[in-house]
Amino acid sequence: MTGIVKLFRRDVRGTTADTPRRTFIRRALSGYFAKRYPLQDAYADWQAARTTAAAIKFDAVNRLDTHLETFARQAEARGTKVFFASTGAQARDYVLALCREQGVRSIVKAKTMTGEEIHLNEALEKEGYGVVESDLGEYIVQLRKEHPYHFVFPCMHLKRGEIRATFEKALGDVGSDEPENLTMVARRVLRQEFLKADLGISGANFLVAETGQISITENEGNARLTCALPRIHVALVGIEKVVPRFEDLALFLPMLGTAGAGQALTGYNTLYAGPRQPGETDGPEEFHVILLDNHRTRLLADPEQRDALHCIRCGACLNVCPIFKNIGGHAYGTTYQGPIGSVITPHLRGLQDWKHLSGASSLCGACTETCPVKIDLHHHLLQNRRNAVREKGVWWERLLFQGFGLYASHAALWRFGSRLAVPGLKLHSRFSGAWFDPVRLWTKTRTLPRPPERTFRQLWAERQKQKSPRA
Amino acid sequence: MSYPPSDKAAVLTRIREALRLPARVPHQDSHAPSFPALPGKEEIGRWLPAVGAGYEERVALFARQAAALKADFVRLPALDAVPSHLAALAQAEGWPADGIASHPGEHSASLVEKAGFRPFLALPGYDRAKLESCAASVTACEALIAQTGSVLVTTRESGGRALTILPPHHIVVATRDQLVPDLPAAFARLRQAYGGTFPSMISFITGPSRTGDIERILVLGAHGPKKLTILFVG
Structure with missing residues (x-):
């Protein structure tokens, strides 16, 4: 058992x-x-909208090379600097080089999960650059030195009192713990950060291949400020975020809002094409887009699970997941929590280390049903389990299943075994859950049903006997 | 140290390598997969929430959506009625005489002037601290979208990037011909207006700035405007 699994079990x-x-x-x-x-019911046909969105993403992902080339060409034509990064290290090095070359002193960040994925803040801080998260939830977890609990709602696990305590520790007296007051405290502090920052870092929700635009979805307006005030803007984006056409966003923006936050459209959906253009009033002098692979191509190379790259990171699969609701977002130990995280993390970070997440599932399929782009999530969890065993099975599990196969395919063995099972289960019920119970891992938190008096075969035989005189 | 070289060739090679095997089509019988074609553009809007056909219906829908978003929607009979409404807002909220930001134009600064104020103009090289201290901004827009109650702004039509996000109260002036039924119509309108050369920022603003990050309780004015007023002439 690896340390990651031990940590997972403890958490x-x-x-x-x-x-x-x-x-x-x-x-x-x-x-x-x-x-x-x-909101979903107000759609003319939500299911048809899902099918359409899935088909658009299918094209985007299965012609990714063409779309990325088009994106880069169009973006560069508008003065955007496009940088392809194979690894997180390359992306971090690029941002660090940019900071040095441009003499950056102050950095403000809008929410970017890709940034979390490559530990960008840690890298910048190590080099002495101060980075301030401006999304309210991200700001709170940054002050607490925690990771986001949910990739859409980063601090949903915290109560107002805890947030006030966090602010008081960092900022001094802040007054009441009303959400309104706490939000205004953050607004005042972060407004000053926006005004002094010379570099703004954001993510992006979509890349429009045809036009070279990036699209950012948010509610607070912090991303709008991040892309308006600092003299340099860097967007860090996963390569799979492509949509082919400008008009595709007319479908994806409302679906993302509906599935992600229960909003017909989120507060600000903004498309950026290049830095400030000639004749425009304001905006950054430089605009950089970093297109990050970081093992996404491994997932792409798996034809069975390629559709996991359709993900638009709405977070709906977390919200409906019984596992997420019970173990919480931090226990996953991943950048992307919930079903989608359990599917993709083994590809991004190694199957053997992260296969346990695919086991932590009830396979109820709620994730697949809720997904706006129809990713076959619960089957992918099963496929991860299968792949993990294929790649590196456990000898005793294999032996157990071979034994079961033998037992189940021989009638005499089955008859003998099931007859033994009745007294066996009765005996077991006397010490179920005790320290020497061989299946204690299972029985210590569960009670088996009362063992039956007779086997199915015995019941069947009796029934036939009762019937036969009349026949 | 200079910039590291872009790893474009390596990334694209890995992608092409990965795509050599065709994808399994999800939710389909693996024996007879039919690859979904890229849906036509007309397909995109078909499944979204329906919008009434008539003009009045659309105005009513926009008004309903705006109210649900906690934006103020005011319908005015003519452009002449805008200045007096601005003056009334200024008085009610106590805007200082020099605290209204705007941008040159017939649906923006000139209306502020007619209301008796000297607007602070967001022109290239404007003083950012001054804009930040303004109480309100008055801007034009590209379109209003009835389906979602959204205001569509661009750097071209609405005075740049910061004017519509920095001051605490954003007042948008829109006219009858700017009301479009739905999102596909808004995208079509942008396409028609700009061809392929879009302004560097296009933003769909749906209600005032908001957050639910603390206990999922709605708070307005998280970072952007706490109030959004739409003055609709039509």
Whole structure:
């Protein structure tokens, strides 16, 4: 067992035992459900919209090379600097070189999960650059030195009192713990950061291949400020974020808002094409787009799971996932939590180290059903399990299944075994869950049903006997 | 140290290598996969929430959406009515005489002037601290979208990037011909207006700036305008 699994088990034991926090998370999500489903029902046909969105993403991902070349050509024609990074290290080095070359002193960041993925903040801070997260949730978790709990709602696990305590530690007295007041405190502090920053870093939700635009979806306006005020703007984007055409966004923007946040359209959906153009009033002098691979091509090379790259990171699969709701976002130990994280992390960071996430699933399929781009998530979890065993099986599991195969394919063995099972289960019920119980891992938290008196075969035989006199 | 070289060739090679095997089509029988074709552009809007056909219906829908978003929607009979409305807003909210930002244009600065103010103009090289201290901004827009209650702004039509996001109250002036039914129509309008050479920023603004990051409770004015007023002439 690797250290990652041990850590996962330890964290999960803690979070599942924390009933008040679990209740809090459920309550926080209830507002999302109350808003999302009526919006979805207002679509002329939500299912058809999903099929259309999936087909557009299918084209985007399966012709990724062409689309990225078009994107780069169009973006460069507008004065955007496009940088392809194979690894997180290359992307970090590029940003660091940019900071040095341009004499950057102050950096403000809008939310970027890709930035989390490559640990960009840590790299910048190590070189002595101060980075301030401007998304309210990200700012809060940054002050707490935590990772985001949910890749759309980063601090949904925190109560207002905890957030006030965090602010007081960092900023001094902040007054009441009302969300309104705490938000205004952050607004005042971060406004000053926006005004002094000379570099703004953001992610992007979509790359429009045809026009070389990036599209950013947000509610707060912090990304708008990040892309308006600093003299340099860098967008860090995964290569899979492509859509082929400008008009495709007329479908993706509302679907992202609906599935992601229960909003018909999120507050600001903004397309950027290049730095400030001739004749424009303001905007950055330089605009850089970093297109990041970082093992996405490994996932691309798997024809069975390639559709996981359709993901638009709406987070809906987390919100509906019974596992996420019970173990919480931090226990995953990944940048991307929930079902989509469990599917893609083994590809991004290694199957053997992260295969346990595919096991931590009830395979209920709620994720697949809710996904706006129809990613076959729960089947991918099964495929990860299969691939992990194929690549490196466990000898005793193999032996167990071979034994079961033998047992189940020989009638006499089956008859003998099931007859033994009745007294066996009765005996087991006396020490179920005790320290010497061989299946204690399972029985310590579960109670087996009362063992039956007779096997199915015995019942069947009796029934036939009762029937036969009349026949 | 200079910039590291872009790894474009390596990334594209890996992508082409990966795409040599055709994808399994999700949710389909693997024996007879039919690869989905890229849906036509007309397909894109077909499944979105329906919008009424008539002009009045669309105005009503926009008004309903705006109200749900906590934006103020004001319908005015003519452009002449805008200055007096601005003056009333200024008085009600106590804007200082020099605290209204705008950009040159018939649906923006000239209306502010007619209301009796000297607007702070967002012109190239403007004083950013001054803009930040303004109480309100008055701008034109590209379009209003009835389907979602959104305001479409661009760097070209609405005075750059910061004017529509920095001051705490954003007032948008729109006219009858700017109301479009839905998002596909808004994209078509942009395409028609700009061909392929789009302004460097195009933003769909849907309600005032908002956040739900603390206990999922809605708070307005997280970073951008706390108030959004749409003065609709038509």
